[in-house]
Amino acid sequence: DSGVTQTPKHLITATGQRVTLRCSPRSGDLSVYWYQQSLDQGLQFLIQYYNGEERAKGNILERFSAQQFPDLHSELNLSSLELGDSALYFCASSPMDEQYFGPGTRLTVT
Amino acid sequence: AQSVTQLDSHVSVSEGTPVLLRCNYSSSYSPSLFWYVQHPNKGLQLLLKYTSAATLVKGINGFEAEFKKSETSFHLTKPSAHMSDAAEYFCVVIPDAGNNRKLIWGLGTSLAVNP
Numbered sequence: 684d685s686g687v688t689q690t691p692k693h694l695i696t697a698t699g700q701r702v703t704l705r706c707s708p709r710s711g712d713l714s715v716y717w718y719q720q721s722l723d724q725g726l727q728f729l730i731q732y733y734n735g736e737e738r739a740k741g742n743i744l745e746r747f748s749a750q751q752f753p754d755l756h757s758e759l760n761l762s763s764l765e766l767g768d769s770a771l772y773f774c775a776s777s778p779m780d781e782q783y784f785g786p787g788t789r790l791t792v793t
Numbered sequence: 794a795q796s797v798t799q800l801d802s803h804v805s806v807s808e809g810t811p812v813l814l815r816c817n818y819s820s821s822y823s824p825s826l827f828w829y830v831q832h833p834n835k836g837l838q839l840l841l842k843y844t845s846a847a848t849l850v851k852g853i854n855g856f857e858a859e860f861k862k863s864e865t866s867f868h869l870t871k872p873s874a875h876m877s878d879a880a881e882y883f884c885v886v887i888p889d890a891g892n893n894r895k896l897i898w899g900l901g902t903s904l905a906v907n908p
Contacts, residue, residue, distance in 0.1 A: 685836065716896075725900055726837075726883065739895055773836060780825050780844065780887055782896075784836040 686710065687776050687785035695791045701762040704788045708755055708776030714738070715757040716782060717749055721770035732757055764792045795820050795888040799899035807907050812856075812871040814902045816884035819865060825887040826867040828858055831901075832880045840882070843867065854878070879906045 686709035696702055708715050717729040719742075728741035732751035743749075746764075751757040761768060769792045775782035800815040818824060828840040841852025848860045854877075858869045867884060884899040 685838070726898055728896065728898065775837070781827060781839050781842050782829075782837075784829075784838065786836045 685783040685785065687774060687783050689772075689774055689785035689788050691788060692786065693789050693791075695793065696764060697793055698764055698766060700764050700792075701760065702764065702790065704759040704761070704772050704774075704790075706757045706759070706774030706776075706785060708757070708774075709778075709783055712776035712778050712783070713755065714777040715751055715755070716775040716777065717743075717757070717759050718773040718775065719770045720773060720787075721767075724770075729759070761790070766792050768792050795886070795897060797884050797886045797897050797899045799882075799884050799902045801902050802900065803903045803905070805905040805907060806874045808876055809873050812869070812874045812878065812904065814869040814882050814884075814904065816867045816869065816899060817865055818867065818884075818886040818888070818897075820886060820888035822888055826858075826860060827885040827887075828852065828856070828867075828869050829883045829885060830854075830880050831883070837883065840869070874904075874906045876906050876908065879904055 688707045690705045713734040716731045719727045729743040730749050731739040735751050746762050749759045771787045771789050773784050773787045775784045797818045826843040829837045830840050831837045841850045843850045843860045851857045856871045882902045886897050
């Protein structure tokens with residue numbers, strides 16, 4: 684158990700909808716990272732937050748957004764969902780460089 | 794551009810034989826290097842990390858990796874494979890020594906262990 688929690692575990696929704704994925708980092712970790720993992724694209728870094736501020740951006744679509752709250756939990760918002768957004772979404776928290784991953788949220792868009 | 798290359802997308806070994814997963818990186822600075830493992834239908838787990846201390850790094854589950862600056866490599870090894878080692882392995886580099894500590898992920902190596 685990494686200490687990082689993600690909810691929900693599974694999410695099934697329809698195209699065009701909007702969903703919110705939630706991540707609680709390990710106690711004391713200020714950085715949160717979001718990743719998308721799919722069979723065709725592999726593991727893709729989406730975005731990083733550090734202590735509430737956006738720190739780095741990866742291959743995040745404009746339909747996606749994230750934020751980190753004062754209590755350091757983070758949310759990833761996915762809107763106007765498409766079939767291709769079906770994937771595993773991981774968050775990771777980090778005290779410095781090494782990352783500790785949550786179990787992931789499996790999103791299925793039908 | 795800084796990058797990380799995992800030289801094999803798939804590696805297959807027999808149980809009890811050595812494992813070698815290869816990773817090369819490019820970096821202008823002294824990098825930090827990591828290996829992560831992902832078992833089927835599981836999240837990713839840190840195996841080991843190199844951050845400019847000893848060049849031979851020991852990780853969990855009997856894995857180790859050696860940082861070779863002259864070869865810009867950070868290959869992952871294990872003397873004797875176990876069935877439970879079957880997983881996807883990712884090499885990660887942080888090339889910058891400054892505040893912009895952007896992680897660069899390799900594409901992964903899928904390790905199969907045959908009985």
